[in-house]
Amino acid sequence: MTLATADDEGWPYCADLFYAFLPEEGMFVFTSSPDTLHARHMVRRPVVAGSVVLETRQVGLVRGLQWRGRVFNDRPETMQRARKAYLKAFPYAVLAPLHLWCCELTFAKYTDNRLGFGKKLVWTREAENEEK
Numbered sequence: 001m002t003l004a005t006a007d008d009e010g011w012p013y014c015a016d017l018f019y020a021f022l023p024e025e026g027m028f029v030f031t032s033s034p035d036t037l038h039a040r041h042m043v044r045r046p047v048v049a050g051s052v053v054l055e056t057r058q059v060g061l062v063r064g065l066q067w068r069g070r071v072f073n074d075r076p077e078t079m080q081r082a083r084k085a086y087l088k089a090f091p092y093a094v095l096a097p098l099h100l101w102c103c104e105l106t107f108a109k110y111t112d113n114r115l116g117f118g119k120k121l122v123w124t125r126e127a128e129n130e131e132k
Contacts, residue, residue: 002051003016003030013038017030017031022070026105028105029082031099031101037082047069050069051067069107070104104125112128
């Protein structure tokens with residue numbers, strides 16, 4: 001996935017990361033060293049955006065997700081589930097120092113041309129909460 005952060009002046013920065021997803025919680029899990037630029041941005045400004053895009057050259061097969069959310073790494077119970085999910089997706093990561101982050105989605109827009117050219121499905125956390 002590509003993660004977009006911003007510095008204190010609002011200048012954007014992108015980083016490409018491996019991730020796991022916790023569907024029940026609508027949350028991405030990824031690892032980044034605290035000394036990376038994007039991690040330093042996230043500490044100061046925890047609101048981020050990103051995308052996950054499947055590569056294809058066929059217009060009819062284009063699929064991708066653009067999203068926004070809030071990152072954190074300080075909820076022990078959630079971080080335990082996050083670690084388990086990340087190591088299940090990337091077992092070799094057990095050999096490296098893991099500085100895990102979670103991103104709780106607040107907005108997602110999924111484009112899937114297999115459903116019709118330019119077909120978009122939009123979800124917001126607020127809309128989900130209103131249904132409950």
